[in-house]
Amino acid sequence: MAAKTDDSGPVLPAAIESAWGLRERPPKGPRPGMSVPAIVDAAVRVADADGLAAVSMSRVAKELGAATMALYRYVGSKDELLMLMVDTGYGPSPGPPAPEDDWRAGLTRWAWAEHEVLRQRSWLLHVPISGPPITPQQLGWMEDGLRCLDGTTLGEGEKMSVLLLITGYVRNEATLTSQIAEGSRAAGVEPSEMMPAYGRLVARLIDPARFPALHRVLNAGVLYQDDDPDDEFVFGLDRILDGVEALIRRRAG
Amino acid sequence: MAAKTDDSGPVLPAAIESAWGLRERPPKGPRPGMSVPAIVDAAVRVADADGLAAVSMSRVAKELGAATMALYRYVGSKDELLMLMVDTGYGPSPGPPAPEDDWRAGLTRWAWAEHEVLRQRSWLLHVPISGPPITPQQLGWMEDGLRCLDGTTLGEGEKMSVLLLITGYVRNEATLTSQIAEGSRAAGVEPSEMMPAYGRLVARLIDPARFPALHRVLNAGVLYQDDDPDDEFVFGLDRILDGVEALIRRRAG
DNA sequence: TAGTTCTGCGTATGGTCTACGCATAACAGC
DNA sequence: GCTGTTATGCGTAGACCATACGCAGAACTA
Structure with a gap:
């Protein structure tokens, strides 16, 4: 019925969009040395070991042997990183209920x-x-x-x-x-x-x-x-x- | 039955103890220029106006026309201040239920x-x-x-x-x-x-x-x-x- | 008046996030 | 192969933050 208004929604953070498999890498420029999942995994590792308070951009970067500011090429902000940490921290859902379960x-x-x-x-x-x-x-x-x-x-x-x-x-x-x-x-x-x-x-x-x-x-x-x-x-x-x-x-x- | 073991509990932060009316002011030294309730009220005012993120020690101090470090004579840490903010933020309880209420x-x-x-x-x-x-x-x-x-x-x-x-x-x-x-x-x-x-x-x-x-x-x-x-x-x-x-x-x- | 003790607070340390800009690497088109 | 474009890695620096420490001076006790 309505015309296409698919861009009307709130802007999704870039890293979230790529978590959904949208947005492909542009072919130009040097090949990235890291990846968003690697960064998120490192952050989760830090949180698992020393708690959420220990998760700072510099600490995560150190975990990866990278410089602090390098991370900002992959995530837009710390809040975005936290969002992704929650996603992988919860892990996959337990799956649908067994058929015999009420x-x-x-x-x-x-x-x-x-x-x-x-x-x-x-x-x-x-x-x-x-x-x-x-x-x-x-x-x-x-x-x-x-x-x-x-x-x-x-x-x-x-x-x-x-x-x-x-x-x-x-x-x-x-x-x-x-x-x-x-x-x-x-x-x-x-x-x-x-x-x-x-x-x-x-x-x-x-x-x-x-x-x-x-x-x-x-x-x-x-x-x-x-x-x-x-x-x-x-x-x-x-x-x-x-x-x-x-x-x-x-x-x- | 048991002997007095009243000092066995965890140590209560100083400001909380005075919220319960324990601990009186020592008679020596210059008279305090502020009070814990005044500080907490100022902090609550800041939080009401600009949210919890705006509550920093320096901002609260500014609200009172005092220096940042002056606050630490009254509260032991920012966490302690937050605890007190919650207390006054909730305010008094609604009172016991009416007799006719189930x-x-x-x-x-x-x-x-x-x-x-x-x-x-x-x-x-x-x-x-x-x-x-x-x-x-x-x-x-x-x-x-x-x-x-x-x-x-x-x-x-x-x-x-x-x-x-x-x-x-x-x-x-x-x-x-x-x-x-x-x-x-x-x-x-x-x-x-x-x-x-x-x-x-x-x-x-x-x-x-x-x-x-x-x-x-x-x-x-x-x-x-x-x-x-x-x-x-x-x-x-x-x-x-x-x-x-x-x-x-x-x-x- | 001397001594004690507490207040106010200036200075300094080490931490945070992140805006900005530069050098460089990799590709596209000619 | 050369050139322009574009992305990356990341160093520097700014603006905050909490708070440890120490000193000057006020107000009390003796």
């Missing part, structure tokens, strides 16, 4: 896959995400999530909302867990001692008259025990999936 | 209160939170949330998990919303045009054979319409609360 089993597997990635690469949580997903792998994750809901009665918009809900939960849970780990490393405390220490600290600070409910939680010893983070994770995930199940039943019934 | 109404109000704060001060989302809450106001929010669940059959640990679940959801939703707003400002696009532009972009990038489910979502026009962010918010919140309700019924029955 939506709940599929989404559970989907959530665990992201959980696992974030457990292993907690620096992904520190990357300031600056917009909706546009890189190939990220949309791949989305696709796989959507397929889990294929057989359900939900509307397309509702499917999207459910995925947003779950991925947000996974990220949030991973953030809390990694904060405890990082905090314990910074304070030189055993990770298993972190929550108990926090409980004692809060107990020292609060006035039971002003914070009765919190005081009750402390008395129950909730904060003192170092419970399995995985239990915490499945608790929240099951709550959310229960909520989704209620919606699906309502739509179906 | 848990669901109470938590809904609680979630909306945080939602509102984050809508108004989106820079709070950019502060790298570095541990569990320890400032007075933050524990105040926690207290109010816990009180909403007072009459329920949930265990103390479960109450805590539910609050974590909700606050995580609120933060996540606010993050997405503010990203759209910031992205549209950066790209010079009308905020209402942001999602449609994103939809067109994704449509241009993906191969329908490789991304069938995503393609179906696009065809349904889900991404093109600029729907009310509040609708999206209540959708997810209702899903979560449905899940909590299912748990409460199970515990009760």
